[in-house]
Amino acid sequence: MFRLQGSKVLAVDMTGDAVKAKNGSMVAYDGEMAFKKLSGGGEGLRGMVTRRITGEQMTVMEVKGHGTCWFADRASEINLVGLQGDKLYVESSNFLAADAGLRTGTSFTGTRGASQGNGLFTTTVEGHGQVAIMSDGPAVVLRVSAQYPLTVDPGAYVAHQGNLRQSFQSGVTFRTLFGEGGGEAFQIRFEGDGLVYVQPSERNTIAGDV
16 A cells, blocks of 8 residues: 655555555565566566666565555655556656566657657557656646646656547747747647646756757
């Protein structure tokens, strides 16, 4: 069972079950716990090869035991996401923990990943269970529907779920090249039906340098 203890610490109560978590993110535990590093982002040899090829690196550990284990990373804000058989797309740097039964993998992001400077692939989490993701400041969850598409700055994007299509928008003009642009040269547009998690801070991106 995942629960937040404050906004920057995740508590996971375990009764013999297990959880996948970012390697080194344990800050305390009570009871009896065992820690094991997982290869390939928890996907074994196949995941290790895939992540090596795609450059989507994620180092996770399995924590199993009886008691409560607390996780945190650099005082980042933590957001809980419940999955009911659907898939969450999240940057590997924003992943903190997931139920051990959830499947993790990689997915092609195309130009979105390139604009973020995070590579062309992102991490996916799929199945039934809970996921904890991190953000720089409290994330907001924005609904996308057929009537209301959403446009997001690549540096503020954290994750998304649902039946969403992504497209890359560029506002680069001659004024941009001469340093007279508005500072928002690239955006990601989401259309369809789903949720997008956005943080109140913009990481440095390739798009942000234009």
